[in-house]
Amino acid sequence: MATGKVRTYLDSFIEVGFTSINDHGVEKPQCVICGEVFAASSMKRNILQRHLNLKHPAFPNRSKDYFERKAVAMKASRLDQTGHVQRIQEKLLEASFHVAYRIAKAKKPHTIAENLIMPCTKDIVRLLIGEDAVKKISGLPVSDNTIQRRIQAMSENIETQLVTQMT
Numbered sequence: 522m523a524t525g526k527v528r529t530y531l532d533s534f535i536e537v538g539f540t541s542i543n544d545h546g547v548e549k550p551q552c553v554i555c556g557e558v559f560a561a562s563s564m565k566r567n568i569l570q571r572h573l574n575l576k577h578p579a580f581p582n583r584s585k586d587y588f589e590r591k592a593v594a595m596k597a598s599r600l601d602q603t604g605h606v607q608r609i610q611e612k613l614l615e616a617s618f619h620v621a622y623r624i625a626k627a628k629k630p631h632t633i634a635e636n637l638i639m640p641c642t643k644d645i646v647r648l649l650i651g652e653d654a655v656k657k658i659s660g661l662p663v664s665d666n667t668i669q670r671r672i673q674a675m676s677e678n679i680e681t682q683l684v685t686q687m688t
Contacts, residue, residue: 528564533566538591552576
């Protein structure tokens with residue numbers, strides 16, 4: 522029985538939006554945009570490039586840094602055996618809603634979170650707790666669009682509760 526060439530992940534594959542995962546000892550490429558996992562035999566740049574061009578036409582001109590950030594976010598969202606990563610993500614989501622609530626309550630611009638609140642929070646955490654905690658809170662989603670979506674979600678939730686109570 523002939524065995525095929527064992528293909529390995531090359532660091533240059535991140536340029537076309539792919540990282541690697543280990544599936545039962547077999548290294549396989551995974552798209553950092555949609556999360557699709559390919560067969561190990563697909564570990565060829567042209568195959569991965571074709572996926573990027575066909576499935577994600579808005580992304581071929583993105584920088585390597587963009588795909589690296591997506592890969593880091595994807596790996597951080599994978600659930601470990603203890604559930605630790607998932608709990609951190611849930612806490613970050615809840616914290617993001619708290620920040621959005623306070624911004625809405627104070628009637629401040631949505632950009633205040635990323636321009637003032639996050640830098641101050643990072644400084645405080647760095648001084649009181651340390652760099653590890655700063656890395657954890659760096660994942661807190663506080664862009665102006667995120668804050669807007671959080672406020673909108675809270676608004677819709679309140680509206681739904683009012684309608685439910687009135688009926």
